[in-house]
Amino acid sequence: MNSVFSVQKSQLIVELYNIGAVKFGEFKLKSGITSPIYLDLRQIISYPSILRTVSECLWELVCHSQFDLICGIPYTALPIATSISLQHNIPMIMRRKEKKSYGTQQQIEGAFKHGQTCLLIEDVITSGGSVSETADDLENNGLIVKEIAVLIDREQGGKKNLEARHYTVHAALTLTDILTSLLNSGILPKAEHTIVQQLLHEYLT
8 A cells, every 4th residue: 555545445445344344255247247355335334433444535536526416326335425525514405226116216315406417326346337327327318427436446357347437436445445455454363464465466566
């Protein structure tokens, strides 16, 4: 990690590991990739202080940017976006994964106007597919997407894919950051310590 990687973020990584938001084993990801590490950020909804810290880490990345609305990628990033909305008085909208077949039949919920700019919030990006799906739906409803704030970039092509679509991606942490911090923390059991060493070797070579 570089010198600007704060103690707060290092502590956050340890806290995420302690609550089971960082798991080691054998997992199949949404992208189809099989991975020895799984980032289960859904756990943070049960830990308000960690959710608040995650929200503030993302806010620090974008607090000087200009946008009218925020939207969390369903579903894990919704509480993060809600926390940012409440703490900083930023209007929030929500995108349904499937359009309603009743009532207003809306896919984008909340108050918005054509031409407004929306910041996307995501917990983890791997291929960037979920972000692209949400961005497409927002843009099809007349909103403008320029920037994406993500807690963890798995460094598996997602950021590059999104930047190819001319989005600016702000990532608070990379998978390398997480692995390095955990390796240096001294809290890993021997088997997981070995997995982390192997993963770091793959990522850094």
